[in-house]
Amino acid sequence: MNKILDHIQTHRDDYIQQLKGFLAIPSISALPDHAPDVRRCGEWCVAELQRIGLNNVALHETPGHPIVYGEWLGAPGAPTMLFYGHYDVQPVDPLDLWETPPFEATVREGAIYARGSADDKGQIFMHLKAIEATLAQAGALPINVKVMLEGEEEVGSVNLDNFIAANKDLLKADVVVISDSPMFDRDVPSICYGLRGLAYFQVDVRGSSTDLHSGSYGGAVANPAIVLTQMLAQMKDKGGRIKIPGFYDAVVDVTEAEKKEFSRLPFNEKRWAREIGLPKPFGESGYSTLERKWARPTFEINGLLAGFTGEGAKTVIPARAMAKVSMRLVPNQDPQTIGKLFEDYMKKLAPKSVEVTVTHMHGGKPWTTGFDNDWVQAAGRAIEKGFGRKPVFVREGGSIPVVSTFQEVLGLPSVLFGIGLPGENAHAPNEWLDLGNFHNGVLAAAYLYDELSRVAR
Amino acid sequence: MNKILDHIQTHRDDYIQQLKGFLAIPSISALPDHAPDVRRCGEWCVAELQRIGLNNVALHETPGHPIVYGEWLGAPGAPTMLFYGHYDVQPVDPLDLWETPPFEATVREGAIYARGSADDKGQIFMHLKAIEATLAQAGALPINVKVMLEGEEEVGSVNLDNFIAANKDLLKADVVVISDSPMFDRDVPSICYGLRGLAYFQVDVRGSSTDLHSGSYGGAVANPAIVLTQMLAQMKDKGGRIKIPGFYDAVVDVTEAEKKEFSRLPFNEKRWAREIGLPKPFGESGYSTLERKWARPTFEINGLLAGFTGEGAKTVIPARAMAKVSMRLVPNQDPQTIGKLFEDYMKKLAPKSVEVTVTHMHGGKPWTTGFDNDWVQAAGRAIEKGFGRKPVFVREGGSIPVVSTFQEVLGLPSVLFGIGLPGENAHAPNEWLDLGNFHNGVLAAAYLYDELSRVAR
Numbered sequence: 001m002n003k004i005l006d007h008i009q010t011h012r013d014d015y016i017q018q019l020k021g022f023l024a025i026p027s028i029s030a031l032p033d034h035a036p037d038v039r040r041c042g043e044w045c046v047a048e049l050q051r052i053g054l055n056n057v058a059l060h061e062t063p064g065h066p067i068v069y070g071e072w073l074g075a076p077g078a079p080t081m082l083f084y085g086h087y088d089v090q091p092v093d094p095l096d097l098w099e100t101p102p103f104e105a106t107v108r109e110g111a112i113y114a115r116g117s118a119d120d121k122g123q124i125f126m127h128l129k130a131i132e133a134t135l136a137q138a139g140a141l142p143i144n145v146k147v148m149l150e151g152e153e154e155v156g157s158v159n160l161d162n163f164i165a166a167n168k169d170l171l172k173a174d175v176v177v178i179s180d181s182p183m184f185d186r187d188v189p190s191i192c193y194g195l196r197g198l199a200y201f202q203v204d205v206r207g208s209s210t211d212l213h214s215g216s217y218g219g220a221v222a223n224p225a226i227v228l229t230q231m232l233a234q235m236k237d238k239g240g241r242i243k244i245p246g247f248y249d250a251v252v253d254v255t256e257a258e259k260k261e262f263s264r265l266p267f268n269e270k271r272w273a274r275e276i277g278l279p280k281p282f283g284e285s286g287y288s289t290l291e292r293k294w295a296r297p298t299f300e301i302n303g304l305l306a307g308f309t310g311e312g313a314k315t316v317i318p319a320r321a322m323a324k325v326s327m328r329l330v331p332n333q334d335p336q337t338i339g340k341l342f343e344d345y346m347k348k349l350a351p352k353s354v355e356v357t358v359t360h361m362h363g364g365k366p367w368t369t370g371f372d373n374d375w376v377q378a379a380g381r382a383i384e385k386g387f388g389r390k391p392v393f394v395r396e397g398g399s400i401p402v403v404s405t406f407q408e409v410l411g412l413p414s415v416l417f418g419i420g421l422p423g424e425n426a427h428a429p430n431e432w433l434d435l436g437n438f439h440n441g442v443l444a445a446a447y448l449y450d451e452l453s454r455v456a457r
Numbered sequence: 458m459n460k461i462l463d464h465i466q467t468h469r470d471d472y473i474q475q476l477k478g479f480l481a482i483p484s485i486s487a488l489p490d491h492a493p494d495v496r497r498c499g500e501w502c503v504a505e506l507q508r509i510g511l512n513n514v515a516l517h518e519t520p521g522h523p524i525v526y527g528e529w530l531g532a533p534g535a536p537t538m539l540f541y542g543h544y545d546v547q548p549v550d551p552l553d554l555w556e557t558p559p560f561e562a563t564v565r566e567g568a569i570y571a572r573g574s575a576d577d578k579g580q581i582f583m584h585l586k587a588i589e590a591t592l593a594q595a596g597a598l599p600i601n602v603k604v605m606l607e608g609e610e611e612v613g614s615v616n617l618d619n620f621i622a623a624n625k626d627l628l629k630a631d632v633v634v635i636s637d638s639p640m641f642d643r644d645v646p647s648i649c650y651g652l653r654g655l656a657y658f659q660v661d662v663r664g665s666s667t668d669l670h671s672g673s674y675g676g677a678v679a680n681p682a683i684v685l686t687q688m689l690a691q692m693k694d695k696g697g698r699i700k701i702p703g704f705y706d707a708v709v710d711v712t713e714a715e716k717k718e719f720s721r722l723p724f725n726e727k728r729w730a731r732e733i734g735l736p737k738p739f740g741e742s743g744y745s746t747l748e749r750k751w752a753r754p755t756f757e758i759n760g761l762l763a764g765f766t767g768e769g770a771k772t773v774i775p776a777r778a779m780a781k782v783s784m785r786l787v788p789n790q791d792p793q794t795i796g797k798l799f800e801d802y803m804k805k806l807a808p809k810s811v812e813v814t815v816t817h818m819h820g821g822k823p824w825t826t827g828f829d830n831d832w833v834q835a836a837g838r839a840i841e842k843g844f845g846r847k848p849v850f851v852r853e854g855g856s857i858p859v860v861s862t863f864q865e866v867l868g869l870p871s872v873l874f875g876i877g878l879p880g881e882n883a884h885a886p887n888e889w890l891d892l893g894n895f896h897n898g899v900l901a902a903a904y905l906y907d908e909l910s911r912v913a914r
Contacts (some may be wrong), residue, residue, distance in 0.1 A: 301683050
């Protein structure tokens with residue numbers, strides 16, 4: 001191991017320079033205009049996997065953005081790790097809030113700022129560097145490795161499930177490793193054992209065929225923006241509880257044991273609120289902030305658009321009003337079932353004076369695992385060696401829908417081995433990745449392969 | 458009169474060509490980028506007033522867009538008409554819904570399509586042509602004429618009241634004539650005796666300092682878009698009644714006599730709804746469509762903006778949410794008082810988890826007049842001669858705030874002599890003006906000056 005660790009230490013600065021190249025590609029999967037950039041980024045990954053010594057490397061086409069695959073199978077008898085990550089990134093607007101351009105990675109105060117730095121290019125790269133260092137110094141990996149990188153995670157992994165189902169042999173493994181989540185806090189490395197699911201929708205309300213003069217028509221026609229606000233206002237009560245009938249039916253509530261564990265974590269709510277500039281925390285009555293963001297379902301408006309939104313005043317009644325809305329789901333809520341409940345409720349609330357359309361955009365199932373399984377414990381030891389501290393066991397509020405696919409389709413447990421930090425602005429302007437964590441993460445990933453090689457199957 | 462009418466007939470096509478030049482100037486007062494265009498349009502008016510024979514023509518500076526003034530005072534002893542209009546226009550977005558470019562006036566099916574064609578350049582131009590024809594053929598006008606054209610009507614005439622107060626002598630007159638409203642219907646010319654007022658606001662709700670990942674933070678922070686919808690949803694009940702405390706206190710209700718008059722007008726609600734593509738009319742319970750749009754106050758959302766509004770899906774909790782809202786007011790509601798009631802109510806509804814700001818954008822008082830006064834009756838005779846039909850007496854849902862200024866500051870009655878048509882898309886894409894009405898309007902304006910000259914003071 002020492003030669004590998006030395007290699008990683010020596011190449012610390014090289015890794016940052018190489019990562020900048022990865023981060024320079026604007027692989028925004030949500031925006032059709034960026035489709036060529038997404039493909040270019042996939043091709044960049046293919047070249048990198050080949051360069052570091054993986055075999056059978058290829059760009060696999062899908063109806064959407066391609067999937068990158070590569071493998072190293074030179075450890076017969078040893079366990080096989082399937083590493084999953086995503087090379088696509090979130091959109092960058094509002095662009096004017098970025099201190100430095102989102103696709104010109106900039107290092108300042110020990111962190112690298114760029115779209116995708118934390119989510120997920122930086123965390124993919126950490127593994128690629130650990131694999132590269134191990135192959136370079138030891139000539140072999142202690143385990144078999146399969147790497148699968150998708151380009152559609154930020155748009156709901158719409159083609160990934162089909163790819164996995166069609167390539168069960170190719171993807172055969174013992175454990176999945178994913179690095180796409182933050183640590184609990186700076187100097188508090190963690191293993192994540194639970195994720196929320198997601199159901200995402202667009203709601204469109206149509207009134208007249210064209211915007212109307214609010215003087216000539218006001219008072220005599222339904223205003224789609226008013227109808228939309230009145231419908232959306234009925235999704236949640238003032239105590240933060242969601243009012244969609246049946247929404248909580250399948251929810252497995254937080255256990256008393258978990259509540260106790262959560263309350264022991266070094267979480268400073270005041271600091272947390274201050275860091276994100278919050279006037280005051282708010283959430284469902286009867287739950288703590290950690291419970292609210294990890295283990296309780298949500299209803300959010302992600303976007304609103306209607307009528308005149310420029311500078312100044314324009315007296316129109318908008319012809320249309322649009323909202324993007326989404327719900328984070330917890331075990332055992334199902335995105336399809338929840339989608340149906342939401343659509344039924346919206347349709348029930350819709351007045352006849354307008355036309356309301358609900359479009360299902362994407363969804364993913366929630367997930368939890370036991371943290372006493374051997375793979376998770378092996379990952380815990382690797383993190384302790386890489387970061388010099390025992391990890392804590394946490395849940396995460398975000399969604400990695402593929403985790404439940406790995407479980408259901410391939411029968412594989414997942415280990416969530418994330419080295420981001422809270423406040424990393426993953427879906428916001430000025431996304432960043434701590435470079436100390438990145439470096440420790442490369443070390444921990446090298447230790448991880450070693451630890452996984454010794455897990456009895 | 459005959460020579461004048463002949464002149465107008467002969468120049469019918471010339472007028473349309475000249476009007477196209479006026480309509481080509483994108484004098485959008487609401488958008489700071491268009492300030493030079495607004496000025497250019499004011500200069501175009503100055504040149505035109507000089508060309509047709511007015512004196513003392515000048516561009517008067519204000520802190521905003523300039524005011525055009527010109528006069529012809531060659532009829533000592535005769536009444537003086539102050540003609541008021543506005544040369545600024547509404548913004549044009551959404552631009553992609555225009556069938557032909559908004560500033561390239563296009564004639565089709567007997568109408569001229571362009572931003573400003575009906576509101577208000579076409580109606581200004583109708584008077585300028587009647588003045589031009591009269592001066593050209595009779596060598597003199599039968600009355601004294603003062604023309605005042607402002608460039609800020611579409612942004613609430615913010616500097617007009619000060620200009621009027623500072624120029625009481627310059628603007629001394631007997632009657633104000635304004636052509637900035639539609640006729641009741643095609644072939645139903647009308648005189649308008651009532652207008653609604655306006656109070657316009659922007660509401661901003663701020664949560665976190667930057668957009669947040671809805672997975673990492675969802676459930677534990679207030680979502681400004683949800684707060685905004687919940688606040689706005691409380692402005693109106695399901696029956697269309699406004700819930701702002703005190704909102705109706707000063708309202709003078711529609712009289713039984715008016716209700717009877719309105720119900721006699723040739724109004725086809727089904728056709729009206731079909732023409733604007735409405736699924737179903739909607740408004741305050743207990744009032745007809747005409748009562749709702751002419752004589753009852755309103756609350757409308759004119760614009761909504763928050764978070765991600767592009768194609769696809771982005772899982773953010775927006776840091777900010779914004780709404781433009783406005784209320785149409787009826788006698789005797791005061792925009793300042795209503796603004797205070799609205800702001801107080803919003804502040805009362807605002808939760809501590811966000812910061813809510815209410816900005817007063819502009820306002821104007823409602824207005825009604827007796828339609829039995831001599832000036833109004835003279836205008837009625839002119840319309841009958843120009844259009845070949847007796848006018849009906851109507852109210853209008855829009856706002857011309859300066860009408861109450863003329864009454865209060867200059868002590869002048871106003872005659873609303875409008876030749877637009879319902880459905881003219883005044884504040885929407887594909888604004889148009891019927892060319893038959895425009896032509897009859899030039900004739901009626903020439904008759905108007907003649908009729909006004911015979912009113913006893």
